[in-house]
Amino acid sequence: MLLSLFALLVALLPAPAQAASLTEVTGFGSNPGGLRMFRYVPDGLPSDRPLVVALHGCTQSAAAYDDETGWTRWADTWGFALVLPQQRSANNANSCFNWFQSGDFSRGQGEALSVKQMVDRMAADHGTDRSRVYVTGLSAGGAMTAVMAASYPDVFAGAAVVAGVPFDCARTVAAAFGCMSPGSDLGARQWGDKVRAAYPSYRGPYPVMAVWHGTADGTVAPRNMTELVEQWTDVHGTDAVADAEGTVQGYPHKVYRDGGGRAVVESYSLTGMGHGQPVDPGSGEAQCGTAGAYVLDANICGSYWIGRTWGLGAPDGGGTLPAPSAPAVTAVGDSSVSLTWGAVSGAASYRVLRDGAVAGTAPSTSFTDSGLSPGTTYTYTVSAVDGAGAAGAPSAPVQATTTGAPHACHTDNNYNHVAAGRAHQIQGTVYANGSGQNMGLYNVYVTHTLEETSPGYFVIADSGCPS
Numbered sequence: 001m002l003l004s005l006f007a008l009l010v011a012l013l014p015a016p017a018q019a020a021s022l023t024e025v026t027g028f029g030s031n032p033g034g035l036r037m038f039r040y041v042p043d044g045l046p047s048d049r050p051l052v053v054a055l056h057g058c059t060q061s062a063a064a065y066d067d068e069t070g071w072t073r074w075a076d077t078w079g080f081a082l083v084l085p086q087q088r089s090a091n092n093a094n095s096c097f098n099w100f101q102s103g104d105f106s107r108g109q110g111e112a113l114s115v116k117q118m119v120d121r122m123a124a125d126h127g128t129d130r131s132r133v134y135v136t137g138l139s140a141g142g143a144m145t146a147v148m149a150a151s152y153p154d155v156f157a158g159a160a161v162v163a164g165v166p167f168d169c170a171r172t173v174a175a176a177f178g179c180m181s182p183g184s185d186l187g188a189r190q191w192g193d194k195v196r197a198a199y200p201s202y203r204g205p206y207p208v209m210a211v212w213h214g215t216a217d218g219t220v221a222p223r224n225m226t227e228l229v230e231q232w233t234d235v236h237g238t239d240a241v242a243d244a245e246g247t248v249q250g251y252p253h254k255v256y257r258d259g260g261g262r263a264v265v266e267s268y269s270l271t272g273m274g275h276g277q278p279v280d281p282g283s284g285e286a287q288c289g290t291a292g293a294y295v296l297d298a299n300i301c302g303s304y305w306i307g308r309t310w311g312l313g314a315p316d317g318g319g320t321l322p323a324p325s326a327p328a329v330t331a332v333g334d335s336s337v338s339l340t341w342g343a344v345s346g347a348a349s350y351r352v353l354r355d356g357a358v359a360g361t362a363p364s365t366s367f368t369d370s371g372l373s374p375g376t377t378y379t380y381t382v383s384a385v386d387g388a389g390a391a392g393a394p395s396a397p398v399q400a401t402t403t404g405a406p407h408a409c410h411t412d413n414n415y416n417h418v419a420a421g422r423a424h425q426i427q428g429t430v431y432a433n434g435s436g437q438n439m440g441l442y443n444v445y446v447t448h449t450l451e452e453t454s455p456g457y458f459v460i461a462d463s464g465c466p467s
Contacts, residue, residue, distance in 0.1 A: 020076065022066055022084070029117030033098075033110045036086040037118045038062035042076045047127030050080040050312060053115060053156075055137030055144050057163075057277075057294050058096040062086040065138070068295045069277050070288025070303040078312045081128050083118050099143035100176035105168065107151040107199055111144070116152050134310050135207075136160040136303075138277045138294065139220060143169070146228070149207045150198040160210040160306040163217055163275055165224045166231045168194040183223040191227060192234030206235050210266045210309050212302055214273030216437065222269075229256065229267050236264040247399045249280075249300040249355070249379050250453070255396060266309060270298055272435040272459060278302040286355050291424060299434035299457040308394065321346055321384040321392030324365070329380075334404040336370045337378060341395060344384035351383045351391050361385070374404020377453070409465035411449040414439055422450050422458050432458040 025037040052075070056065035062084035066072045075082045087095045097104075097111055104110035115135075122128045135156050137145040142164020149159035150167040166186075169179040178184070195206070209232040213225035226240075233240045233256050242254035248268065256265040270278055278298035279289025288301035307313050325342035332338075339352065343365050352359045352367045355378055359369045372378065379399050383391040410422060414430040417423040423430050423439060430439040432450055434457030440446040451461035 020072075022063060022072075025118075025121060028121040029114070031114045031117060033104055033112070033114035034088055034091055035111055035114040035118075036062070036088060037121070038066075038084045038086055039118075039122065040066060040072050040075055040082040040084070041126060042079065042081075045079060045081060045126065048129050049126075050132035050134065050310075051083065051119065051122050051128040052080055052307075052312075053083045053085065053119065053133070053135040053148070055085055055097060055115075055135070055141030056087075056095075057137070057139035057141050058092075058094045060095065060138075060141075060294065064292075064295075065141075065277075068279070068290045068292060069138075070279060070301050073288050074303055074307050074312065078307065080132075080312055081122055081126055083122055085115050085118060096140035097137075097144040099140055099147050099165075100170040100172065100179070102171055105144075105147040105151065105198075112147055112151050115144075115148055116155060119155055130155075132157055132310075134158045134160075134312075136162065136306055137164065138162045139164060139275065146231075149209065149232075150195040153199060153202055153206045154204060156207045158210075158310045159207045160212065160302075160309070161228055162212040162277055162302060163214065163220050164211075164228070165220060166191055166194070166227045167198065169224075169227075180219065180224075181221040183221040183227060185223070186227065186230075188230035188234040188240055191231030195231060195235045206232075208262075208264050208266075208309070209236075210268070210306055212268045212270065212278065212306075214270040214275060214278075214296075214298075214436075216272050217275045219275035225267055225269065229254075229265055232265045238264065242267075244396055246397060247379070248305060248397050249286075250377055250399070250457070251300060253397065268302075268305070270300070272437045273298045274436060274438060276436070278436075280304075284355070291426070293426065296431070296436040297424065297433055298436045311393065320390075321386055323393040324350065324382045324384055324395045327380065327382050327395045327398045329398055329400040330366075331368075332400050332402060334374045334402055335372045336368055337372065337380070337400040337402065338366070338368045339380055339382070339398070339400075340366045341382050344392070346386060347384035348387045349385045351385050353381045353383070353394070354378050372402050374402050377401040408452045409449055409461060410452070412447065413444045414442055414446045414448065415444045417448065417450060418442065422452070432460060435459045 142161040146167040170176040211228045243257040244255040252269040254267045276294040276296035280287045280301040291297040327341040330338045381394040425442040450458040
């Protein structure tokens, strides 16, 4: 009797909460492109939250593009829903999205409409905020990102193309290979006209665009980054001359602003990186991902900075104050960096972030960060905090390198570099940790000199090393 009563009580207890996981959704519309829909929704996510659509590259899948790239981490941390469309091999033998077929890149047709229908399904099921829908993708997924931004500018607020190509760069398979490499060289107006022709009657705002590309990409030529910048600056009515230049975690970063001073296009040139999505494995505030095929350890988490560009990671849930202007480094020592920035009306204080983590707060427009490591590069942003403690938009990033000991250099064979944690191997090929540079075969017969330019970040320095 006691056992029966116990069993009854257990049966009446609520089921334990299930951790969020990647799940497939069927019946999300007419699905003319024949795609599969996967989604990741953090436990307890309220309605009216943002939505990110993340499109995998060729030979990948939704499951190979969620945790590996960091997007599920930020969905949990920042509170947004995630959709990962997946190509079927029946549509494309290499599981690439068909960004080069007009029947799939045109508004109201094919794969483009299928992705849009996934966005509609998320709004119906989870009440996602239609004004905060964003799209990003790698390689063929990056090309498809440009498709979605051009064909559905009324759906997406922001887009980020990683190792992709401009919209309507090709309309046949043969042309697609030429578009990828060596690339197509058109004028900014020609590129912009292609976007405007995708939805001729549209008169509203276009998504802000971020472009990420490795300078050593041998699959999709790096010149495509230049062409994408030309295309989307023209769409936004500005020129392709950067209004601000700097670095983010050591990589060149450019910002292009419209006539109102709004950042509408950004570019990130990933020095020495090959073809893939940049990640920075680890548990740090701005780290993410797991290195693998086309997911490269580049010492920078692309999904983190993309999400920050869209305002998804604003501290304290996001305030309304504008970004502080003109952040600048005023002094650098072995263990300290001093900063200043422009005042923001209504700010009660300012929050300073170092490499994505809070370094401290300041009551006025200056701050000195101390206790740093010598000879190390740090990236800073500043946000104005209102009287309720909510931080507004982050400033443009600025970078500083502390003085002190020179960079460490190591000359050894590839096998020993991997054993020492300076490099890693994927399918018999060795890549430098951080930069992701190709070092050749995984054996004791290939020797390189690696320079550690910042902790855990190595570059090939066979022609000479400072130390």
